Amino acid sequence: MHHFSDASTCGYGQCSYLRMINENDEIHCTFLIGKARVSPSKIITIPRLELTAAVVSVRMSNMLREELNLTNVDEFFWTDSKVVLGYINNDARRFHTFVANRVQKIRQSTEPEQWLYVPTDENPADIASRGRTINELLSSNWFSGPSFLWEREITTSDVVLDLPVGDPEVKKIQTLQTKTTESKDLVDHLSKFSSWSKATKAIARLLRWIKRDKASSPASVSEQEDARCWHAPKRNFQIGDIVMDIDETLPRSEWRLGRITETVLSSDGLVRKAKIALGDKRLNKKGERVHKTSIVERPAQKLVLLLEAE
Template identity: 40%
Template sequence: MWTAGLDWDDQLDEELVEKSREWFRELDELCCCIKIPRCLQLNEDIVLTSLHTFSDASQEAYGSVIYARHEYKSGMISTRFIAAKSRVAPLTSVSIPRLELMAAVLGLRLALSVKHALEVPDDNMTFWSDSMNVLYWIRGKSREYKPFVANRIGEVHTSSHPQQWRHVPTKVNPADLVSRGRTVEQLQSDVIWWNGPEFLQDEEPQWPDTNIQIENVRDTELKCQKKTSDKYTTLKSIHNNDLDWRLDPVRYSSVVRLVRVQAYVHRFIDNCRLKQKQRRQGSLSTVEYADVELDIIKNAQREAFSDEYNALMKSKDLPKTSKLLGLQPRIDENGLIRCDGRLENAEFLSFDARYPIILPRKNWVTKLIVKRYHELGKHVSGTNQTFSALSSRFWIISGREEIREYEHECYTCRKKKAKVAEQVMAPLPEIRFKTPLHAFARTAVDFGGPFITVQGRGKRRQKKILMSIYMFSVTRSAFGSSIWIRYGLIS
């Protein structure tokens, strides 16, 4: 009624009147037809109590339902309905996988409150969803996704373990009823709703498998949720094979410029293939920049470590002469070779610092990156400081040598360290040689001073001295005399 834009006093049309009458009539029926037993267990010795939460979503609504499952000493198993919760789907259009995720989170919250009330241990909770997407997200890392998914997956990870989430076929998912709606009559006779799916009566090995097959995951949906994507990733695979579109790094002297130009090239290719409305314009986004940067580094790694790369892809041992042997290289989800050090548990460090990207020695891309960090240090940071700044993201083979090499090359540093040029003196004047060699045949005279000197004691003994120097111009030997000035007067 609200979406139809009706006000409090407005007349309802026929259809709405009928629907609401039906709804009120069913409310009355609820009281007499639906009875829920309060007792959750049989009168026997219990071995194990566990909670099973099912969630589901449709375009109209989403919701969850929880069952208590008891195993008894006699081998009996009982399941009882505990609680259910449903919500109508938002009016703004939200994709089904996202709604499924919202349902999963709703179920999680409800399960936590039930767990608290019944004092069931954490490990005895199982969550069921029929959405492969949701299960795939839950097994990933929240930071890889866009905020909507990341926030919810973050919540799921805080309160449950990914292994607790299992797949249930849609046919036997009781929460399906919540998402599609039922009349009271249908609800009353729904066995799955009141007792839970049949498989819960069996032992755990007989429960449905939770093999998450990536091919079952809706491809496009995943791609929209991954942070590094939007329309751009769908086209990314095309670039990877298009070697022709790669710029030659050697023609660039700045890594920032190289990345930016390459990113604009990628965008141009994308835009040529997209419709007018979908084309990207304006300045580069950080995602575009980061993707291209990683792509360039990846390429440099492939060139320098092709054998190692092939070995890693096939999970074989590295070649014995490989320079990466000591670094325990791994290939990450973007195809980059990273070190796998001993910092796995150092959660306070960034992912890049724990698993730095390996950069090859004597490679132009490496040099450009070293240059960038050297310049960020304003040419005054020493080798070690540059090295430590680089280490927060990269591991360069023989890193210090690589940095030192660049420091020797850096034009600004060379200018700064250069010595001042010395004046080349002219040949000595002729007069100094074309004269008789006997002493002081030709002399030059110079004066210096006044100098303050003290003879004897007391202030009155202070004297000023002027100096005259007579110099023999051939050997430059000199003698001097001083003119004494007493109390400022020439004597």
């Protein structure tokens, strides 16, 4: 079966033909059905009307196969709209709702390879879309079908099926690229030190750099004294504060730094205890800490505030 569809501003329609070859290789074509409809009063673009006519062809195909009980018959669908062929053969782009729904209906019942291009002057469905008088209809190819269906070999036209640039039915895809940068404050840098001694030496070197002193020697005792800015807290500890854990069983140079993760308030509103995250000061051969961060609970009097949380 061969189905032809066409559309114009006046109307749209389709016509179907059955092409048979007998045992003597004689070809015969017969008219099966034709359907014509008036275009909607609402203004619709020609490509949309052409696509709607193609959907009508698919519906007629389904109806004919069911009514004629045809199970093993080759079917071909012809249109003179290259845009419609581009829509049907498209696998990469997304369309707006009107076109997307109709292309889906077409591809549910047919394959893109079944859709072929026919020049307008050979398309009998052009009669359904524009209308003819009785005499014009009798002298046309409406009942007999186009002449190439009567030939032994049907030749098809090679057309480019790429969608035109700027087609309004194609959804525009907007791609956004986001780039995030992680900013670290002094609190984040100090939390990497596992002992007060190492933190003081680092601050001493930093103060030396601020003074534009390019000396590469280790921090002196006086520079380390200047860098020691720790003091007793003048306010309650808060989550995020960087503190030093006073461990009287260890030398002061081995006291560890930590970040407060939770505070415990007493009835008078003062922080009496706090949970802090401590990092292991021991490193393996790769320079990584031996154990992950541990959470310990310490009394407030055993903590010294170094940096307040922002």
